[in-house]
Amino acid sequence: MTDVLVTVDTELSAGLHQRGVVAGCNVENSISGIVSAGTYGIGWQMDRLEEHGLKGVFFVDPLPALVYGKAIVADIVGPILKRRHEVQLHAHTEWLAWAKASPVGDRRGQNIGDFELADQIALLKCARDLLEDAHVPRPIAFRAGNYGADDRTLIALSHLGISWDSSFNAAYLGAPCRIALTQDDHAPVRRHGVIEMPVSGIFDRAGMVRPAQVCALSRWEMTDALRHAGRMGEPAFVIVTHSFEMLSRDRRRPNRAVMARFIAMCREIADNPDLRSAGFADLDPSIASPLRARSPRLAPNSVRTISRIVQQAAGTLRYERHWLPSR
Template structure:
């Protein structure tokens, strides 16, 4: 049985804040996915998960509370908790640029890995405590904003008693992700006192990993990757989405191609008897010791990859062009 974690990075937009968008509108658009034709954010995602009997894991970023006040965190996590989904810790440190005062003084960084260990502990503890003050049970898992963690982040999490990390995304190695694991790592592994649960994915060409992100994989790719994980006996499969991912890149209209992928993913998880919907609270830490490092990601398939390229091109033309009518 493979545990499938549908994770949603739930975050306000620093770019919208920088452009002068109000906190209320930022929440509506970035979290609620509110556009002229409806709402397609976390509420829509929870509806689809619940229709298929699935649990979502919402990695919520409380860093904007340093700018907007802590009430914004309670507004975000309240509906998630009320509907029985899981809230875990997320952190985008770019919000420090507008924080007054900042918990780390004048030091700034785009990613948590840009800070020394002592600052990382301060930032992560403050973010964790902000979630708890908003009514969230003590988080047991973390994901860095932009996947921008390093090994010091894992040490900091261990010191704070956080058991799981899911910041390792092989597609981001050489960029924001600086955790010292190689790109072949895709099973749970103990490292620096925490269990690293990597973002899952597939090989879309030799030597290239494409992450299991709803906007990154076609329906065909996602379903094949899920079936491959269950057939190989992988202990866990981690899928990534975002609170605003069902919208076009300019956040002005729904992207119904991505929405259809999300629904197809939910259906596969619900219908496959070898897959189980799970949160971090459902996982056994022993999976890090029983993981099978000899298994491989789903191998490249040129036809499948070309199909996704065509699908992406059609979706871009249909849903990413403002001159076309909104649906």
């Protein structure tokens, strides 16, 4: 049985903040996904998950509270906690540029891996405390914003008693992800006192990893990847999406193509007897046993890859062009 984690990076937009968008509107757009056609953010995602009997893992970034105040974190996590999905820790350190007070003084970095170990510990503790102040149970898992972690991040997490990390994404290996693993490392592995849960993915061509992200894989690719994981008895399969991913790039319209992929993904997880929906609290640490044989990623299929490229091109024309003037 393969544990499938549907993880949602739940974050406000630093870009919107830079353009002067107020906090409430940032939440409405980036978290709730409110557009003129309806609401397509985390509420829509939770509806679809629950329709299929699945659990979501929402990696919530609380660092905007250093800019907007603590109440904004409670506004974000409240609906997730009420519906009994899992809240874990996320952090985009670019928010420090506007922080009224920072746990690391005037030091700045685009990613948490840009900081020295002591600063990483301070930043992670601050972010963890902000979540707990919003009545979130103490987080046991973390994902770095932009996947921008390094091995010091894992040491910092271990220092704080956070048992799981899911910052390693082989598609971002080297920059910004600097955790010292390889593209062949896609199973849970113990490292620096924590269990690393890599973002899953496939080889869409020789030597090229494409992550298991809802907007990155076609329905065909995601279905084949999930079936491969179950068939091979992989201990876990980690999927990524974002709180705003069901919207077009300009955040003004629903992206029906990505929404259809999300629904198909939910259906496959629910219907496949080799798969089990899980959160980090459901996992057995023994899945990171070094004795477990490592299975290969799903191999390339040129027809499948070309099909996705064509679909992506059509989707870009339909959903990712700024047909309307920006706000």
